[in-house]
Amino acid sequence: MKLYEYQGKELFKRAGIPVPQGILAKDEDGARAAVAQMGLPVVAKAQVLAGKRGKAGLIRFCHSQDEAVECVTQWIGRRHGGETITSVLLEKPLDIQKEMYLSVTIDPAAGMPVLVACGEGGMEIEEIASQKPEAIVRQPVNIFRGLRPYQIRDTVSEMGLSGEQARSVSQVMASLYGLFRSLDAELVEINPLVLERDGKLVAGDAKVRIDDNSLFRQKEFKRGPEQFEDELEYEAAENGLSYVKLDGNIGVLCTGAGLTMTTLDLIHMNGGRAANFMEFGGATYTRSATALRIALKNPQVKVLLIVTFGLVARADVIAEGLVKAIQELKPELPIVAAVRGTNEERARELIRSIGIPTYDDTEEAVRRAVELAKE
Amino acid sequence: MGIFVFKDTRVLVQGITGSEGTFWTEWMLKAGTRIEAGVTPGKAGERVHGVPVYGSVKKAVKEKGCEASVLFVPPAFCKDAVFEALDAGIRKLVLLADGVPIQDMLEMKAFASEVGAMIVGPNTSGVATLGEAMLGFVPFWLGHVYRPGSVGIMTRSGSLTNEIASHIVKAGLGQTTVVGLGGDPVPGTRFVDVMRLFQADPKTEAVVLVGEPGGTMEEEAAELIAKGEFTKPMVAFLAGRTAPPEKKMGHAGAIISGGKGTIQGKTEALESVGVKVAMKPSEVGSMVKALLG
Incomplete structure (x- = not known):
């Protein structure tokens, strides 16, 4: 989850990083x-x-x-x-002499934390990276050894700093790395890190992103609806579902992130437009009911497309949950389903028993849904 | 043959007495997996589907010589369980949990790389060498989806892999080993690691890569091919061509950020080194078949 600037600055203050x-x-x-x-x-x-x-x-x-x-x-x-x-x-406004960039984030390819620093700041790091890639200093950190003093010395020297400036930036770097670790952060960023005319160093902005998977132990933070662009996305997340609102009219209910993305791609290739990304999983009835309820809340949805290929979840268990949810919610729109996996014969029978056509093939089901959406 | 896990690999199940661990142990045994022991702290002496349960990994390794571990452990406890296994000398791990804190994963990865161990996962459906062994929950019992053959699969997504695998079987082929890398931003094992193993496996004649937006694993795969370190025929299927940028698409690792990690970029990288990129899952089977002649 992302934190607001003011929250980030409170954390900075606590860690000894000066803020305005x-x-x-x-x-x-x-x-x-x-x-x-x-x-x-x-x-x-x-x-x-x-x-x-x-x-x-x-x-x-x-x-x-x-x-x-x-x-x-x-x-x-x-x-x-x-x-x-x-x-x-x-x-209070800052009396800016110089702006710099500092962050600690994760290098996913190396699987290591990385300190990123630049003697110039104020613009987005992506902009600096494209305009002056040589100005960016990257210092990978062995997570067991931590950010070592020599790495800090090397970094400030590569940033072109010396004397008092180098000393105060070094302190901020050490504090920022400590904060990254103690917060279970994905990113802690100071941009700009401002050097004032009187020589004082101040964090002009604060960007902090906490790893959602660590919220169980980062109890200070609670994910609220402001973290989501759409209230349905929040409602889905609160129910353990992944939902992304899109702008089409085919409501999608799928298992697995990859299969869901593929279904959206196939809809697009067939000339249709998906109303959402929705991934539900697990061998529980309630989830498919909740997923269905959330998908139907979007008034754009004209057709519902269900595509599953269960791993953990048995196809018949998913089908039972869906059938129950459909009978309960009675959606007045056409539904197309391709439900595969363990016990798929029984799953197919269950779904057909309430008058919904089932397909063995994802691509066939998608084509049918696109046709229905155009009618 | 195949890679990573074989019928004679002595396997440990960490978290065997939990409901998931117990349920899937039965299926893993049915797949032929040589499960020698289970571990749940405080449950030593119990048996799960005939498998003896020990209180510590050290004890299980000492008594039963376990070489590989599959972990049915909740996310909050994965780091400790993985450290315990690595400290006890286990060098092959399958971490199934969804929701592992990313910094815990950084520590696990650092430890694994120090001792030369391989962690597959987290957030994966596991690894299956068809006809030999399965660690996790790959539905090998679906005959029209999985059967022993000559195609290796490495993937970032479980359900989609079933879909792709079913088209491989439809084309009259089967699989050697299916490796799920998982959907997290920092997987313990990357495509290139698996490609090196498939390259060395005489039974794997072709490899199917199942990718997603986000990260650089597909690009790294292309680089390995460009360097000549992987020479077998490869077909790729990449989900998420129409995924909107800056949105997590189900998997925390599947995000296009700052214009990076797009399917277009990944397709170009793979095609530039001769990988055939399928546009639809149904094309994968025939494309592999054509490459194998």
């Missing part, structure tokens, strides 16, 4: 109080999980209390991508 003075405002009173406390000017930064907020005009320099109030009252409630803005961080 700032107050989170959620309404007009909050904005006024923040300005009264910090003085002017302030920078207003909308708290969103998606990037590109600068380009969307959601970061503004405010010279008066009214300006700050205006940002807070106008932005809160506004949509940015799939999310609704609920808070604005008001901060």
Whole structure:
């Protein structure tokens, strides 16, 4: 899950990484109080999980209390991508001498943590990578040995830093790596890491992504609907299902990520458009019922396509669950099914018994669903 | 033959007394797997489908000489269970759990690479050498999907592999070993690792790669071929041609991020080294057949 900038900065502060003075405002009173406390000017930064907020005009320099109030009252409630803005961080502006980039993330190919640093910052790391790849320093870390002092020395030296600057950046690097490990993070990023004119180092922004699989032990964080672009995606995730809303009219219910993606590709190849990605699994009845209920909540859906090839889940168990759910929900739209796997003969009989055509072949089922969607 | 697990491989089941472990132990035995022991801390002395249960891996290895372990262990306990197995000298592991913390996986991978062990998974359906042994839950009993033959399969997705495997059988062929790498961003074993094993296996005449968006495993496979280290005929099927960017498609590893990991890029990389890329699962069988002549 992604954290908001203000949450990341609280964690930075706790870990000894300097952050700008700032107050989170959620309404007009909050904005006024923040300005009264910090003085002017302030920078207003909308708290969103998606990037590109600068380009969307959601970061503004405010010279008066009214300006700050205006940002807070106008932005809160506004949509940015799939999310609704609920808070604005008001901060003391930084006196920027130099901007740098620092992050710790995972190199999936090497299977190791990696410290990524750059003597220039402020733009997205992808932009730096495409414009000045030689400026990026990458330091893979052996997870058992941790980020060693010599690796930090090498990195700051490659960033072109020396003296006091090198010392303070080194400290931030060590703290950032510690934070990455203790948070079970997938990413901790400071961009920009700002060197102020008086020589102080401050984290200008904070991007933190916690590994969803570790939330059982990272109890400080709880995944809420704001992490999802669509409320159906959140509802699905809460039920252990993977759902991604798409813009077509063929509702898809599948087992397995790969088979689901393949089904979507085949729909596209046959000239149809899928309404969603939906993967359900496990040998439980309730899941297929929940999956069906969520898929049907999208009003775009004209045809329902069910494709399964069970591994753990037996085909007949899946079929029983589906039949029960269909009888309960009584969807008034055509359904096409290809249910295969262990005990598939019985699965087929069950599904046919409620008048739904079944196919042995995924591609045939897809073609039929696309035809029905066009009628 | 085949790769990784054979009929004479002495296998340990970690977490054998749990409901999943017990259920699948029966199927693994039916597949011919030589399961020598199970381990569940605190359950020493019990038996599961006739398999003796030990309280520690060390004990099981000492008494029964287990060489490979399949783990039916919940995600939170996988790291400890894998460390225990590696410390006891086991060098082949199949980690089935879905939901393993990624940093735990980094530690497991680092440990495995220090001692020269191979971890298949996590988030996988396992490994099956048809007619010999199965570790996990590959449905080998479906005769129209799996049967012993000459085609190796390595895959990032379970259900889709059944679909692909059924078309291989439809074309009159069968499989040597099916290896599920799993859907996580940091799999213990990558396509290139499996390709080296298939290259050395005389019985595997062709290999089918089943890929997904995200990561660089397909590109690495192409590089291995370009270097001349893998020379057998290969057919690839890549799911997710129409997957939207920046969205996790079911698997945490299946995400196109910052324009990287697209199926288009993977297709180009594989085709540039002579791999035949099928557009539909039904094409895979005939394409493999054509390559084998």
